[in-house]
Amino acid sequence: xxxxxxxxxxxxxxxxxxxxxxxxxxxxxxxxxxxxxxxxxxxxxxxxxxxxxxxxxxxxxxxxxxxxxxxxxxxxxxxxxxxxxxxxxxxxxxxxxxxxxxxxxxxxxxxxxxxxxxxxxxxxxxxxxxxxxxxxxxxxxxxxxxxxxxxxxxxxxxxxxxxxxxxxxxxxxxxxxxxxxxxxxxxxxxxxxxxxxxxxxxxxxxxxxxxxxxxxxxxxxxxxxxxxxxxxxxxxxxxxxxxxxxxxxxxxxxxxxxxxxxxxxxxxxxxxxxxxxxxxxxxxxxxxxxxxxxxxxxxxxxx
Numbered sequence: 488x489x490x491x492x493x494x495x496x497x498x499x500x501x502x503x504x505x506x507x508x509x510x511x512x513x514x515x516x517x518x519x520x521x522x523x524x525x526x527x528x529x530x531x532x533x534x535x536x537x538x539x540x541x542x543x544x545x546x547x548x549x550x551x552x553x554x555x556x557x558x559x560x561x562x563x564x565x566x567x568x569x570x571x572x573x574x575x576x577x578x579x580x581x582x583x584x585x586x587x588x589x590x591x592x593x594x595x596x597x598x599x600x601x602x603x604x605x606x607x608x609x610x611x612x613x614x615x616x617x618x619x620x621x622x623x624x625x626x627x628x629x630x631x632x633x634x635x636x637x638x639x640x641x642x643x644x645x646x647x648x649x650x651x652x653x654x655x656x657x658x659x660x661x662x663x664x665x666x667x668x669x670x671x672x673x674x675x676x677x678x679x680x681x682x683x684x685x686x687x688x689x690x691x692x693x694x695x696x697x698x699x700x701x702x703x704x705x706x707x708x709x710x711x712x713x714x715x716x717x718x719x720x721x722x723x724x725x726x727x728x729x730x731x732x733x734x735x736x737x738x739x740x741x742x743x744x745x746x747x748x749x750x751x752x753x754x755x756x757x758x759x760x761x762x763x764x765x766x767x768x769x770x771x772x773x774x775x776x777x778x779x780x781x782x783x784x785x786x787x788x789x790x
Contacts (some may be wrong), residue, residue, distance in 0.1 A: 511588035512579035515595060516572050519623060522560045523568050537561055542603050542620040542681075544610045555607075559599035561621035571623045578634040585637060587769030593702035598629035598691045605687030620681040625688035628664075631657050632692030661689050701765070755781045 526534040540557030547554050562568040575595075583591040602625025609615050634641075639654040651659075668682035758774045770778070 510580070510583065511592045511595075512576060512583050515579070515592070516576060519560050519562070519572060520568070523562050526561065532563055537621060540621075542606070544607050544617060547607060555600045555603045556596065558603060558621050559596070559623045559626055562623070563621055567622060571627050574627050574631060575623070578630050581638070582630060582633055585769075587703070587765055590701060590703045590765070590769070593706065594633070594695060595626050595630060597702060598688055598695075599623060599626035601691045602626065602629065602684045602687035605690070606681060606683045609683050615683060618681070620684060622681070622684075624681065625684040625691075628660070628685045628688035629692035629695070631660070632689045633696055636693065636696040657689075661686070664689070751777070751781060751784070 522536065523531075525536055529535055531537075540554060540561055542554055542558035543551070562571065579591065579595070582594075586594070603620075606615075606620070606625075610617065635653040635657040639652060641653040642650050643653055643656050645651045645656060645659075664680075664682045664685040667680060668686060754777050758770065758777050761769060761774070
């Protein structure tokens with residue numbers, strides 16, 4: 488059976504697959520910056536985009552649930568946007584390379600929505616006052632926590648000077664957010680910060696890592712199983728050997744070519760293992776080329 492006969496190989500590219508060709512992280516940053524450009528033309532904080540899309544618990548409870556997502560793409564200023572997008576670019580590329588564009592996109596958007604839902608639940612519990620909020624901080628913190636889980640000893644530079652492992656930097660950020668959420672005076676962590684959203688994003692990033700869930704599998708269409716023919720072993724007929732005349736030198740017999748390159752077979756096994764674990768969207772261009780070469784080889788075998 489050739490690779491082209493497999494269900495996941497025959498499926499056409501989805502929208503998230505096309506996004507992945509350009510890099511989901513780059514697209515998310517580009518869309519967020521485009522939205523902020525729209526805010527600049529109409530007033531950053533009181534822009535009509537903010538009024539329609541900001542996190543507002545009372546409006547959400549009235550049915551405007553899209554605000555849980557749209558608030559992620561809005562920002563309150565240039566520095567707010569810059570630091571969020573810088574962290575997203577730095578950590579997001581590594582996570583996207585590891586988990587694939589489709590999975591990373593679903594994780595990022597799901598974390599942003601989930602962090603806002605946690606903020607709403609805390610408000611309904613009476614543990615925080617009514618407030619409006621905008622920003623991608625909840626989703627970005629989730630990405631940073633996930634990065635620290637996968638690469639805890641990765642050395643980073645705090646304030647571009649102090650070397651610190653990734654787990655230490657993320658732990659410092661979470662501690663500052665916890666300090667602010669518990670009533671810190673704001674002199675260290677800043678005022679007007681949605682600390683609950685940050686902590687919610689951190690919890691979601693850790694939960695995602697610990698659970699091993701894959702969102703892309705939840706949104707993948709289930710392929711209809713096909714009835715495949717049973718494999719049969721075919722033994723070629725033994726050719727009748729004709730005795731060669733004495734004294735006549737025998738012609739050299741050409742050796743049969745190997746059915747497949749052993750190195751290609753080894754690479755193919757590794758690629759198929761990665762597809763079974765993370766899905767086809769996680770493959771790099773080189774790995775997709777291996778699939779293509781192997782498919783062409785199997786086509787020639789079947790002829």
